Amino acid sequence: MNxxxxxxxxxxxxxxxLDSNGAEIARALAAQGVRVTRxxxxxxxxxxxxxxxxxxxxxxxxxxxxxxxxxTRDDVTKKVIADLxxxxxxxxxxxxxxxxxxxxxxxxxxxESNRSQAEVPRGGLVLRNRWGTxxxxxxxxxxxxxxxxxxxxxxxxxxxxxxxxxxLRARASGAVIRSLLVRTSGIAxxxxxxxxxxxxxxxxxxxxxxxxxVAGVDLRLSAWELAPDEADRRLRSAANLVRSRAxxxxxxxxxxxxxxxxxxxxxxxxxxxxxxxxxxxxxVGARLTEIPGSSDVxxxxxxxxxxxxxxxxxxxxxxxxxxxxxxxxxVARVMxxxxxxxxxxxxxxxxxxIAGPGGGSDAKPxxxxxxxxxxxxxxxxxxxxxxxxxxxxxxxxxxxxxxxxYRQLHGLANR
Amino acid sequence: MNxxxxxxxxxxxxxxxLDSNGAEIARALAAQGVRVTRxxxxxxxxxxxxxxxxxxxxxxxxxxxxxxxxxTRDDVTKKVIADLxxxxxxxxxxxxxxxxxxxxxxxxxxxESNRSQAEVPRGGLVLRNRWGTxxxxxxxxxxxxxxxxxxxxxxxxxxxxxxxxxxLRARASGAVIRSLLVRTSGIAxxxxxxxxxxxxxxxxxxxxxxxxxVAGVDLRLSAWELAPDEADRRLRSAANLVRSRAxxxxxxxxxxxxxxxxxxxxxxxxxxxxxxxxxxxxxVGARLTEIPGSSDVxxxxxxxxxxxxxxxxxxxxxxxxxxxxxxxxxVARVMxxxxxxxxxxxxxxxxxxIAGPGGGSDAKPxxxxxxxxxxxxxxxxxxxxxxxxxxxxxxxxxxxxxxxxYRQLHGLANR
Numbered sequence: 051m052n053x054x055x056x057x058x059x060x061x062x063x064x065x066x067x068l069d070s071n072g073a074e075i076a077r078a079l080a081a082q083g084v085r086v087t088r089x090x091x092x093x094x095x096x097x098x099x100x101x102x103x104x105x106x107x108x109x110x111x112x113x114x115x116x117x118x119x120x121x122t123r124d125d126v127t128k129k130v131i132a133d134l135x136x137x138x139x140x141x142x143x144x145x146x147x148x149x150x151x152x153x154x155x156x157x158x159x160x161x162e163s164n165r166s167q168a169e170v171p172r173g174g175l176v177l178r179n180r181w182g183t184x185x186x187x188x189x190x191x192x193x194x195x196x197x198x199x200x201x202x203x204x205x206x207x208x209x210x211x212x213x214x215x216x217x218l219r220a221r222a223s224g225a226v227i228r229s230l231l232v233r234t235s236g237i238a239x240x241x242x243x244x245x246x247x248x249x250x251x252x253x254x255x256x257x258x259x260x261x262x263x264v265a266g267v268d269l270r271l272s273a274w275e276l277a278p279d280e281a282d283r284r285l286r287s288a289a290n291l292v293r294s295r296a297x298x299x300x301x302x303x304x305x306x307x308x309x310x311x312x313x314x315x316x317x318x319x320x321x322x323x324x325x326x327x328x329x330x331x332x333x334v335g336a337r338l339t340e341i342p343g344s345s346d347v348x349x350x351x352x353x354x355x356x357x358x359x360x361x362x363x364x365x366x367x368x369x370x371x372x373x374x375x376x377x378x379x380x381v382a383r384v385m386x387x388x389x390x391x392x393x394x395x396x397x398x399x400x401x402x403x404i405a406g407p408g409g410g411s412d413a414k415p416x417x418x419x420x421x422x423x424x425x426x427x428x429x430x431x432x433x434x435x436x437x438x439x440x441x442x443x444x445x446x447x448x449x450x451x452x453x454x455x456y457r458q459l460h461g462l463a464n465r
Numbered sequence: 466m467n468x469x470x471x472x473x474x475x476x477x478x479x480x481x482x483l484d485s486n487g488a489e490i491a492r493a494l495a496a497q498g499v500r501v502t503r504x505x506x507x508x509x510x511x512x513x514x515x516x517x518x519x520x521x522x523x524x525x526x527x528x529x530x531x532x533x534x535x536x537t538r539d540d541v542t543k544k545v546i547a548d549l550x551x552x553x554x555x556x557x558x559x560x561x562x563x564x565x566x567x568x569x570x571x572x573x574x575x576x577e578s579n580r581s582q583a584e585v586p587r588g589g590l591v592l593r594n595r596w597g598t599x600x601x602x603x604x605x606x607x608x609x610x611x612x613x614x615x616x617x618x619x620x621x622x623x624x625x626x627x628x629x630x631x632x633l634r635a636r637a638s639g640a641v642i643r644s645l646l647v648r649t650s651g652i653a654x655x656x657x658x659x660x661x662x663x664x665x666x667x668x669x670x671x672x673x674x675x676x677x678x679v680a681g682v683d684l685r686l687s688a689w690e691l692a693p694d695e696a697d698r699r700l701r702s703a704a705n706l707v708r709s710r711a712x713x714x715x716x717x718x719x720x721x722x723x724x725x726x727x728x729x730x731x732x733x734x735x736x737x738x739x740x741x742x743x744x745x746x747x748x749v750g751a752r753l754t755e756i757p758g759s760s761d762v763x764x765x766x767x768x769x770x771x772x773x774x775x776x777x778x779x780x781x782x783x784x785x786x787x788x789x790x791x792x793x794x795x796v797a798r799v800m801x802x803x804x805x806x807x808x809x810x811x812x813x814x815x816x817x818x819i820a821g822p823g824g825g826s827d828a829k830p831x832x833x834x835x836x837x838x839x840x841x842x843x844x845x846x847x848x849x850x851x852x853x854x855x856x857x858x859x860x861x862x863x864x865x866x867x868x869x870x871y872r873q874l875h876g877l878a879n880r
Contacts, residue, residue, distance in 0.1 A: 062488075062491075062504065063491055063500075063501045063502065063503070063504065064491055064492065064495050064501070064642070065487070065488040065489060065490065065491025065492035065493075065495065065501070068483050068484070068485060068488050069483070069484055069487070069488070069504075070483060072480070072484070072506075073477075073480040073481075073482070073483050073484070074480060075480065076477075076478055076479055076480030077479065077480030077481065078480075080478075080479050080480065085478075086478045086479075086480070087478065087507075087508070087513070088478070088505060088506065088507050088513065088517070089477065089478065089484075089504075089505065089506040090503060090504065090505045090506075091487075091503065091504040091505075092502075092503050093502065098502070098503065101524075102503070105520070109516075227479070229479060229481065238573075239535065239536070240536050240575070240576045240578050240579055241576065243536070243576075243578060244576050244578065257475065259474075259475060259476055259509075260535070261476065261482075262617060270476060270481070272475070272479070325747075325768065327747070327750075329754070330751070330754070331747075331750045331751050331753065331754025331755070331759075331763070331765075332740075332742070332746075332747025332748060332749065332750025332751040332754065332766070332768065333747060333751040333754075334747065335742075335746045335747025335750075335751075335768045335770075336745070336746050336747040336748040336750075336751050336859075338746065339744070339745070339746025339747065339748075339768075339770060339820075339859075340746070340855070340856060340859065342821070342822055342823065342855055343823070344746075344770075345770060345771070348746070348770055348771075349770060349771040349773065349774055350746075350767065350768040350769050350770040350771055350774040350778075351747070351767075351768040352765065352766075352767060352768070352778070353740065353747065353750045353754075353765040353766040353767070353768065354765050355750075355754060355759075355760060355763055355764060355765040356760070356763075356764040356765055356808075358764065358808075358809070359764055359765040359808055362807075362808075363765075363767070363778070363807070363808075392777075392778070393771075393773075393774055393777075393778075394773070405754075406757070407757055408757065408758065415570065417570075417571070435570075435571045435572055436571075437567075437570075437571055437597075438596070438619070439596065439619070440755070440757055441755060442619060444751075444754075444755065
């Protein structure tokens with residue numbers, strides 16, 4: 051079953067509100083095997099609503115609208131859709147009774163302007179709203195199915211869950227749309243695409259979306275309109291194929307944070323962790339301590355932004371800074387080893403680099419980063435050349451440091 | 466001038482991504498007096514893109530698309546739109562040269578799959594992307610105007626600002642919708658609303674939106690469809706009224722970061738800065754170092770997550786920890802003073818608290834935070850009781866620490 055969403059509200063066109071309703075509905079429907087084929091946002095204007103709803107019904111035979119059901123002047127959805135279906139609006143005494151009762155509980159009476167909320171297109175089914183004043187409506191006719199929900203997120207959500215999803219589930223064929231996110235770090239989108247090749251067709255048909263961000267490139271594998279077991283099986287085998295081709299770049303699946311994987315590995319090995327940060331200025335520590343329960347593994351660290359702090363707190367020798375510069379393999383190594391010693395940590399990671407926009411040179415352009423990880427007296431260092439603005443370079447450097455830490459710990463755990 | 470937005474990406478229809486690009490573009494265009502009349506999201510499928518773009522051009526004569534310009538298989542926007550305009554795609558050597566140069570800076574070569582990114586519809590103007598690989602395109606013809614931007618938010622934003630907005634501004638008529646953001650911290654939305662009263666009607670009509678976030682409560686003042694000068698005048702007088710009523714809670718206007726205000730004040734006073742962080746784990750340092758040029762003011766800090774680190778690196782005496790606990794006024798004060806001494810800083814801020822979800826008690830529930838600021842041998846401390854989950858409590862604590870730092874520095878500067 052296909053459906054389109056039409057979210058109604060001038061604020062959506064001014065960009066002052068994110069269309070979170072649309073995203074939430076799309077997720078809920080996909081989980082039921084209902085495929086959202088288009089999302090449209092229009093202003094609270096009758097002609098624009100009419101054109102959008104009519105186009106959606108023409109293309110997909112079903113539409114779900116949000117917004118425009120309240121008592122105010124700009125709430126016109128119901129009237130427009132009734133006209134489109136060529137049915138009159140009729141006063142529904144039971145809806146009005148519910149409204150009166152609702153106001154009575156707050157020791158008030160509904161104002162006359164609320165009477166319009168009790169009007170229902172002839173033939174429409176009222177989706178009772180126990181969480182607000184505007185009921186939802188379910189209207190079927192020659193044009194197809196139109197579901198109208200209020201725009202207030204809390205009310206929309208409840209009506210969706212209690213009134214819409216059960217009805218759609220009964221209609222849908224049992225087929226679902228399922229997705230699986232495979233997370234990678236340290237590899238560019240194009241390089242990843244070359245390694246993976248055409249996995250969309252290789253196993254069983256599914257779609258692959260590349261989602262690059264500062265955390266790395268995520269792959270969303272989606273299986274469409276299948277029985278749940280079959281969808282899961284295809285996703286599993288495609289994910290395994292991705293892992294076998296992308297190797298160490300894959301750090302996990304689903305909505306996980308690399309920082310929590312690092313903490314888990316360290317915890318299972320009984321190791322305590324420290325950080326020494328220059329250009330990231332506390333970002334790696336912040337990522338690790340964002341995870342609840344990090345205090346049993348993470349000791350703390352030194353933000354050695356100034357070279358004086360690197361010397362005094364991280365024991366980086368002045369001659370080393372003079373000879374190699376603060377952004378160098380030698381300094382990254384000593385920073386990691388220095389913080390591990392100073393904090394009595396078993397494992398430590400360091401970051402030093404040029405986040406820009408200033409500070410770059412021909413030899414060390416903006417985006418040049420050294421990271422190092424010391425674990426049981428063995429120190430591994432990596433040089434990175436990161437793209438982006440200051441924010442992106444720092445976020446990517448922090449992610450790369452966590453990734454190095456994870457690989458070292460994971461390697462030790464599986465040895 | 467009217468325009469429609471078409472955001473392209475199957476992930477938008479699965480509800481897995483919020484359409485934040487669409488909201489951001491709508492805001493930027495409204496500010497130029499360009500009216501967004503519809504937003505549509507469609508899948509990465511040629512027929513759906515074609516139908517959406519063609520409908521938008523038919524209705525509004527102008528459309529801005531995002532997404533589908535990358536090098537991977539699912540990126541088809543350019544081809545579909547060239548077909549719609551009945552023009553061929555042509556290889557553009559200068560776009561390719563930019564791409565090669567961009568990869569060269571990262572010491573890599575672009576893979577063959579990137580060649581498609583150098584293809585341009587005949588007659589199209591290339592909007593050079595200095596922030597990523599996919600250039601934007603500006604195509605005009607009998608069908609109207611189509612602007613294509615990449616879907617990656619950072620790149621979209623830069624191209625919008627530098628390439629699209631100036632061109633549209635030149636076209637648009639005189640009336641604008643302008644907004645001004647007044648930023649507050651340390652005051653609840655309801656308390657702020659009481660202090661402000663009905664300023665929407667008091668001066669000249671404008672609208673006020675309260676936007677609470679972990680950074681504080683922002684106020685968006687908006688003046689609608691006015692000549693630019695009149696809009697600015699109204700916003701200015703309303704902002705002054707807000708400042709006179711909300712006092713010290715207001716720290717600035719517009720898209721500024723409290724961290725950059727802190728750095729500016731310290732810089733103008735010639736003071737050098739350090740941080741000592743427990744529950745924020747590096748977040749305050751990360752906020753400060755996110756600002757370009759922070760290195761002339763910010764020395765670094767100590768992440769004293771574990772009490773051992775507090776003792777050894779911040780000189781917090783063990784008896785103090787025993788008597789008062791790590792989350793206490795006494796420990797917060799000693800942490801700030803300790804890090805200032807250790808790093809030879811003129812001013813330092815500390816944070817210690819219980820971010821949850823565990824670790825709370827009746828006496829010190831989750832959300833209890835102590836912050837302290839030491840400046841020229843005077844230390845000020847504050848206790849906070851913050852609401853929210855772990856992430857929110859930490860972000861609010863970091864913001865409160867920066868706000869305390871800012872008020873102390875600002876007070877000294879104006880003494």
